[in-house]
Amino acid sequence: MQTIWVYSVAFFHVVVVPCVTVPDNWKYCYRVDQWLIPELIHAWELKTGKYVPYQEEKEYLQNK
Numbered sequence: 001m002q003t004i005w006v007y008s009v010a011f012f013h014v015v016v017v018p019c020v021t022v023p024d025n026w027k028y029c030y031r032v033d034q035w036l037i038p039e040l041i042h043a044w045e046l047k048t049g050k051y052v053p054y055q056e057e058k059e060y061l062q063n064k
Contacts (some may be wrong), residue, residue, distance in 0.1 A: 015029075
């Protein structure tokens with residue numbers, strides 16, 4: 001539970017505050033479906049093991 005809290009606070013400070021306080025960032029921040037949702041899906045795939053970073057490179061080097 002503490003991990004979720006830490007990530008939530010960090011997300012708020014790194015993403016939400018700059019998007020709200022700097023008007024130039026609004027045009028990049030309001031389309032949540034283009035940047036947040038894909039990253040959440042990618043994080044879930046990493047957590048579940050569906051996607052392993054550098055897996056293709058590892059297989060290539062083992063088969064070489």
